[in-house]
Amino acid sequence: MVNWNLITPERFEKLLQKLYEKGVQNFAVQKCRIQNCYNGDLENAELEPLLQNRLFNKAGDMFEQFVVR
Numbered sequence: 776m777v778n779w780n781l782i783t784p785e786r787f788e789k790l791l792q793k794l795y796e797k798g799v800q801n802f803a804v805q806k807c808r809i810q811n812c813y814n815g816d817l818e819n820a821e822l823e824p825l826l827q828n829r830l831f832n833k834a835g836d837m838f839e840q841f842v843v844r
Contacts, residue, residue, distance in 0.1 A: 778807035779822040784830055791834055800839040804831070 777787070794802060812818045835841040 777804050778809070778817055778820045779827075780817050780820045784822065784826055787830055788833070791830075791837055795837045802834060802838045802840070803842045803844060804834070805844040 782790075791802075807817075807820060809818045809820045831841070831843060
């Protein structure tokens with residue numbers, strides 16, 4: 776699950792790299808639902824769409840199968 780208040784784009788990229796190096800072939804990301812979140816600090820978790828698309832495209836290039844749920 777991705778909540779951009781809990782992971783930076785840089786750390787997400789490092790995670791991608793580590794998983795790739797370990798031979799992971801299938802990777803799924805589930806977007807975090809931020810509406811009605813119990814922790815109000817986590818509600819504003821949007822990432823600039825161009826940056827998010829770049830990160831997800833990079834993941835799609837690295838893994839045999841990549842999905843965003």
